[in-house]
Amino acid sequence: MDEMALRQKAACLCLFLFLHAWNVKAGVEVTMQESVEVYLGDSAEIQCRFNFTDPIHNFFVQWFVKDKDSGLRTRIYYGKYNTVDIVVDDDTEYSGRINVTLDQHRSRLTLQEVQITDERKFICQANGVSAGVDESKTHLRVFAPPDAPAIKGVQSGISVTNEMPSKVATCEARNGFPKANITWYRNSMPLVPSAGLVNVWTSDTVEPSGLYSVQSTLEYQVVKGDQKANFSCEVSFLVPGAIRTAESSSVGVTVYYPTTMVELWRESPTGLVKEGDTVELRCQGDGNPPPNFIFSKIEGDSASVDLESRSNVLMLQAVTRRDGGVYRCRLRDDEAQKGDMELSVKYLDAAAVIPKESEVMLRGEDLMASCNALSNLPTSIVWYKDGRTVGxxxxxxxxxxxxxxxxxxxxxxxxxxxxxxHTSGSVHIIVHGGPQLVGEEQEVHLEEALGRTVNLSCEARGHPAPSITWIFVGSQSWHEIFSRSGEHVTRSVVSVAVNSNISVVCNTSNDFGIDVRTFSIKAIPLVTSSAPFSPEGSGVVIVVIILSLLLVAIMGSVLFFLHRKGKIPCGRSGKQAISKEKTAKDDIVVELKNNGNAKTEDAVLLKAVNGEKSGMNEQVSV
Structure with a gap:
């Protein structure tokens, strides 16, 4: 009996519970969104829908918030449908910030100026009394994008010889909600944490505003190739309905690595180096930081002499050929690491000319001159005279x-x-020889009116400079108007009055010989004379005078030449001796006949003793 009674009671209880559950479920149903997402500071709208199985005219609606930490619920609103009983609870954090509407099928809660603390669950409960009670909840999610990521690289260098990864950079994303994520990149490729190679340390801080600031530190095992690498960080964060990212700027890292190669080269001058140039040598190693170097010059059998230098630069001022050779730079703390180069200094010695300075030649001789200058480069030699190329x-x-x-x-x-x-040398050539009158004429014939004045010019070349003397026949009225004597040339100009037919001899001489030129001036009368005139007779006189004049000039020049050569004594006794021996020949008398008559018309006495100088104005009377 007792067992049967217990079974009946159990069956009745199950039926009651079933019927009660069916009535609740069938009486009212509340539905809400699972979550509502909103930016910090914006307004949020949360809707609550309810459905009653049977029509009902009176029901209650309440809104609650659930504490994230304790899980306790706090009512923030109470309202009764179809009445004016709508109450926003006082003394809650939502008093004054929410607005609730209620109709037969839904209730809508609007929250102003959403805050971080509003990130929680909002519960909507509908109570139909006899129809039953039901509720649902919506999770309000609040979002605040963080500030742009700020990256900061380490200032000190990192050595590749470090056994563990070294700190490379830090990245921070401030004032975001919820927490942001930070990813590291090397040259735009993501870095994945790996033991002994990549370490990433991340931490966060809750600001007084409730926002999160996230910090991340990258540790990395650098290699030599990272000297030019770029590191950056990327922040990813949630926003309503999406995920966004922001990338930082890039930072480099100074990588220290040992020197494995040393190179030495000539920085300046470019091209070939000549004596007098300033030479700049530079040394560089492939290590970082740049090492300190020692410069030296190899002086036979690999022995070296250290040189003064500045950092990685060696300056050689005004180099000479002795500065040529092999130069070396080496590490101060590792002599095994070194670089060599050979410096070649080009030179050109002063020109040596043979014959030196000056050389005397006789007219008609040949001469071979040479010019050489020692150089370690091919040379070109050109000879010039008076600015013209002669060889x-x-x-x-x-x-x-x-x-x-x-x-x-x-x-x-x-x-x-x-x-x-470039260099140069010179030689002065002196040509010795007898006089040579300028021009080819041996005789010059002129015609001029009586009473006029004629200028006669005589120019002779020779070395030593020749002397010029004038001999006149037929005129006593003449004078020298110009005279100049240089190293090789002598010139004289005389002015003579044409009073009659005149014969003039220009006599030039020096130690090596003589040269003579004659001028014949025929006087033309201005008025025709009535006196008888015989052209034949006059012509004979002129020819005889010219021949006599040439003979006297030649004899005088020969005597002068012998005197200069020492063949004739210079003393007075020598002159007397000559006079005594040639008493009958001292005077030369030329008799000229006119028209074949025997009567002597004129007698010409020519004195031509060249042992005694008579000056430039020596005269001959006819």
Whole structure:
């Protein structure tokens, strides 16, 4: 009996519970969104829908919030449908910030100026009394994008010899909600944490505003190739309905690594180096930081002499050929690491000309001159005279010397590969010889009116400079108006009055010989004379005078030449001796006949003793 009674009671209880559950479920149903997402500071709208199985005219609606930490619920609103009983609870954090509407099928809660603390569950409960009670909840999610990520690289260098990963950079994303995530990149490729290679340490801070600031530190095992690598961080964060990212700027890292190679080169000058140049040598190693170097010059058998230098630069001022050779730079703390280079200094010695300074030649002789300058580069030699090129090569051949051959010969030596190298030398050629009158005429014939004045010019070349004397026949009225004597040339100009037919001799001489030129001036009367005139007779007189004049000039020049050579004594006794021996020949008398008559018309006495100088104005009377 007791067992049967217990079974009946149990069956009745199950039926009651079933019927009660069916009535509740069938009486009212509340539905809400699972979550509502909103930016910090915006307004949030949360809707609550309810459905009653049977029509009902009176029901209650309450809104609650659930504490995230304790889980306790706090009512923030109470309202009764179809009445004016709508109450926002006082003394809650939502008093004054919410607005609730209620109709037969739904209730809508609007929250103003959403805050971080509003990130929680909002519960809506509908109570239909006899129809039953039901509730549902919505999770309000609040979002605040963080500030742009700020990255900061380490200032000190990192050595590749470090055994563990070293700190490279830090990245921070401030004032975000919820927490942001930070990812590290190397040259735009993500870095994945790996033991012994990549370590990422992340922490966060809750600001007084409730927002999160996230910090991340990257530790990385650097290698030599990271000297030019770029590191950056990326922040990813949630926003309503999406995930967004923001990338920081890039930072580099200074990588320290040992030197494995040393290189030495010439920085300046470019091209070939010549004596007098300033040479700059630079040394560089592939290590970082740049090492300290020692410069030296190899002096035979690998022995070296250390040189003063500045950092990685060696300056050689005004180099000479002795500065050529092998130079070396090496690490101060590791002599095994070194670099070598050979410096070649190009040079050109002063030109040596043979013959030196000056050389005397006789007219008609040949001469071979040479010019050389020692250099370690091919040279080019050109000979110049008076600015004109007269030869090329190291030898100059002068043949059949004339007075035009005399002068300064310049030998210029250049280096085609290096225009800055050049030198020169010279030789002065002196040509000795007897006088040579300028011009080819031996006799000059002129006609001039009586009473006029004629200028006669005589110019002679020779070395030593020849002297010029004038001999006049037929005129006593003449004078020298110009005279000049140089190293090789003598010139004289005389002015003579034409009073009759005149014969003039220009006599030039020096230690090596004589030369003579005659001028015949025929006087033309201005008025025709009535006196008888015989052209034949006058012509004979002129010819005889000219022949006599030439004979006297030649004899005088020969005597002067012998006197200069020492063949005739210079003393007074010598002159007397000559006079005594040649008493009958001292005077030369030329008798001229006119028209074949025997009567002597004129007698010409010519005195031509060149042992005694009579000056430039020596006269001959006819």
């Amino acid at each position: 090329k090569g190291n030898t100059l051949h002068l043949q059949d010397a004339t007075y035009e051959t005399a002068g300064e010969y310049l030998c210029e030596v250049t280096v085609p590969e290096l225009p800055g190298l």
